[in-house]
Amino acid sequence: MNLTPNSKVIIQGFCEFISPMQIAQMKAYGTNLIAGVNPGCGGNTLHDLPIFDLVEEATEQYGIIDTTILNVYPYEVLDAALEAIASGIRQIVIISPGVPPLDMVQLLRTAEATETLIIGPNSPGIIVPGKILLGTQPSEFYTPGSVAILSRSTTLTYEIARELTQAGVGQSISVSIGSDAIVGxxxxxxxxxxxxDEATEAIVLVGQPGGGSEEAAARYIAEVIDTPVIGYIAGKEAPRGKHWRQTGTLAAVIGRDSDFGTAKNKLAAFTEAEIPIAERPSQIPELLKKVTKITH
Known part of the structure; x- marks a missing residue:
């Protein structure tokens, strides 16, 4: 994982999932955003970035590129990601929501074979406070520190960052893995x-209804993870069978337990794994300080 101010970053596509203001925010934050790729627009400049028709052309100009941010329409994500992988890019952030599931299956097979790290789809990206911003997270909610935020949500991710910052607790990194049914x-x-990660002393894990990823994470934390983890599960009052965005679309499988994918099931898994659980975002800083003794 290469997430430093010197990391070379490009954007593929300029559709409505990211705004000129957010691109300017990344550059102002110090992200080394060097170029954009938009077929048919090569040779132009957009948002103060030189534009290429192909990723390969960008790599010929700038050498090895560390990360690409995909901001194309959902049905274009697979082709854009495969083009990036073929050009040697090994970190891909997919902002676009609603990528076809079979496209994601194909992409994940290629990513696994090439050791490519994929974040998203339907993700606001990653921020390492004070160092680099990749995506659409609002940087003003973050401050450098030692608490990592790991989330499936979008807005909840930076709502919790704001709660931590206001309580004087800084963050080492914030990652939204995405809230589509299949994520990278x-x-x-x-x-x-x-x-x-030596910079991370504690982790806040944020889940929501749909799928079984939180339950799997709870078991993994209990068996493997040494770093203290605080849990928060949104949507406790969501009616059974109702899911957020695309997260629950693969949960409607015949033979599943009736509680599969519900906040109730996720909370039970966290409790069984003895992971401290916050009832609401505002409780997270207090619980974090109590359990981990982190004060900054």
Whole structure:
């Protein structure tokens, strides 16, 4: 994982999932955003970025590129991601929501074979406070520190960052893995990364209804993870069978337990794994300080 101010970053596509203001915010934050790729627009400048028709052309100009941010229409994500992988890019942030599930299956097979880290789809991206912003997270809610935020949500991710910042608790990194039914990297992958991260002393894991990723993460935390983890599960009052966005679309499988994918099931898994659970976002800083003794 290469997430430093020197990391070379490009954007593929300029559709409505990211705004000129957010692109300007990334550049102002110090992200080394070097170019954009938009077929048919090569040779032009957009948002103060030189535009290429192909990713390959950008790599010929700038050498190895660390990360690409995909901001294309959902049905274009697979082609854009495969083009990036073929050009040697090994970190891909997918902002676009609603990527076709079979496209994601194909992409994940290629990513696994090439050791490519995929964040999203339907993700606001990653921020390492004070160092780099990749995506659409509002940087003003963050401050450097030692608490990692790992989330499936979008807005809840930075709502919790704001709660931490207001309580004087800084963050080492904030990652939204995405809230589509199939996402590129799992809670477990990121828990392993964060458990080995010297800058991270505690992790806040944020879940929501749909699928079984939180339950799997709870078991993994109990068995493998040494870094203290605080849990928060949104949507406790959501009616059974109702899911957020695309997260629950694969949960409607014949033979599943009636509580599969519900906040109730996720909370039970966290409780069984003895993971402290916040009742609401405003409780997280207090619980974090109590359990981990972190004060900054």
């Amino acid at each position: 990297s799992s809670f477990m992958q990121w828990l392993q990364i964060l458990d080995e």
